[in-house]
Amino acid sequence: MSTILNAFLDENLQELRDQGLYNEIEPVEGPNGPIIKIKGSDLINLSSNNYLGLATDEDLKKLNIAAVNKYGVGAGAVRTINGTLDIHIELEKKLAEFKGTEAAISFQSGFNCNMAAISAVMNKNDAILSDELNHASIIDGCRLSGAKIIRVKHQDMDDLRAKAKEATESGLYGKVMYITDGVFSMDGDIANLPGAVKVAKEFDLITYVDDAHGSGVTGKGKGTVKHFGLEKEIDMQMGTLSKAVGVVGGYVAGTQKLIDWLKVRSRPFLFSTAVPPGDVAAIMGALDKISASTELHDKLWENGDYLKAGLKKLGFNIGNSETPITPCIIGEEKLTQQFSKRLAEEGVYAKSIVFPTVPKGTGRVRNMPTAAHTKEMLDDALKIYEKVGKELGVIQ
Template sequence: MVLSVGRLDWITEELENLKKQGLYVTIRKLQTAQGPWVVVDGKRVLNMCSNNYLGLAAHPRIKEAAIKAILDYGVGAGAVRTIAGTMELHEILEDKLARFKRREAAVVFQSGYNANLGALSALGWGRKDLVFVSEELNHASIIDAMRLAGAPKVIYKHVDMEDLKKKLEEVKDYRIKVIVTDGVFSMDGDLAPLPEIVELAEQYNAIVYVDDAHGEGVLGDHGRGIVDYYKLHDRVDFEMGTLSKAFGVIGGYVAGDRESIEFIKQRGRPFLFSSAMNPPDVAAAIAAVEILEESDELIKKLWENTHILQKGLRDAGFDLGNTKHPITPVMLYDEKLTQEFSRRLFDEYNIFAQAIVYPTVPKGKARIRLEPSAAHKPEDMKYVVDSFTELARKVGFFK
């Protein structure tokens, strides 16, 4: 006799297993605009886990730009870019981004994820003479893009230039070699050694593609990103960026030379098969770029808050890894402890800081990832340090 079971019972079992292992993610609900203090699940809390680095998500000038665009252009783009979805706003934004990044051209996508998916899959689509040489800790969008492309790939160890050289030697006979790396690694806040990567790329005649999602608005002149930070504009082939973090809006883009960007427009699947970025988002992004071009004051405030937070936590005894960025991974290691720590920060200290656990990071590397912003005040940072220290003693993390 065969017992009848529900077709989806296994999903319930999997969810229960995630909870037992401390890997179940509690998704909380914001009820106010993104900012340093927000209302989450009915409670006013200090927001320490947003990518809104410069506090632009609710900036009056950006909101005004979005509202005006709705009045002038409507809400939706109405079509994909290659049919009837390219509005003049899209081209204005692309021109501004290209100038901002000191490149010849740029192409805008609906998100940073789609930008990587579109550009990398376009470069590698079905090619057997191309190989991706990918950093071990690259973002999931890069991994998915390489899968979509179907081209061969090899993985080199995290920031290990000897291993990169070894992998390039192994694939030296491929006609096209594309080194792909995050500029800033989103879980640890450490930086890719771009000068060394570029030197190896030139030695092996390889293309360099940098995902600068967490670098722009944070590093370089007026937040132009990690390529600008290292002064490598003429030696890095592609820079991908997102408009949803420091820029405070939504969308993504890829910048490079004019012909390469035109090729991505012709072959990038999210560009070809998904409706264009909506007019109010495009207008808001234009305003964000203009704000960064005009002043670096917000970037200075971001780094002031970062120094207060990170020095305080290190002095208290927390391991923050090798971060060189406002991304502040407070290592707690154990998944269940990290989930409890996050919950108690919220319940007892009014601090909103989500647990980061497997599969976002490897098992045994759980952490609370803090992200200060330019909108925070120095006293906010000091409160976080004091709260983390007190709670660490309560849970037995500090003896």
């Protein structure tokens, strides 16, 4: 190895460890359900994005296997050569119907969606108004576009209006986009889309909503745009197929013209092999389940409200979450890491989230209850939270 590279890695890895910022990856031994096994121990799982429990659903497993038997394990090419199977077209029609738009395009991941769609529409002559707490994939997608990035104070419509006015009236930019998460994954709050749409109409902004944590969760499962009834007002809806949907991939939904453009200009679509057919079949099955019944959605919210109330009663700082996402904000990074470690030792897996994912001094253990959890599991988790919280002085 290069001596310069070796020195760089030694110094910086040790610095992360000293600051409590080094993330240890702990493999899950088996399925990622409400109970997981790590290092031979069964733990109550409060760190999964598998909101509706569909990642381990038996019906979806059967659909996946059947599609593998019919199509094989891979698509065999990029979408623009001969990797577009008839099942991909069926999925995109179903996604458009699910999101209430004219059309949709599927990608290999949610991260890929933001890298693809933002840079396909925006360029160095444009400007992007971006909420300051937007996900890393939005930030990277904005950077890749080359557009001027203008940070907007979190959920502050007055600041959005002032910066939209300045950007559009400056004459410096060809197009101006406002981009926001639908549900903010670290705090669990929901974007003020009605306020944003009002500003966007006034200044003719392109509107883009990353609904990775809203699809399947808000709007009775149809997402945050549906929650507010704004399907005809938001230009670009992005979502993942790996969280509430339980499989893998992502999509962008919008007008037919937008999707036609993304199919010829979004680089991950052009240069990456398509989503495997087994996964596509499982995704469609998941969308059918979410559309047919709100049972899983309702159970998710019931469990989220139950856990949130229990943690708040114990005295934990859970922020201002409006969704099942429930952070326990600890603050100092090393204490946050220690808190998460002690939870695991007692039987709860709730991963610590520290800088750079969240600002320094706001370290937290983020809880993600799912529709698959039972009340008994959540009660056991609350007892462990109480024990560890008092032991470490986080609560009285």
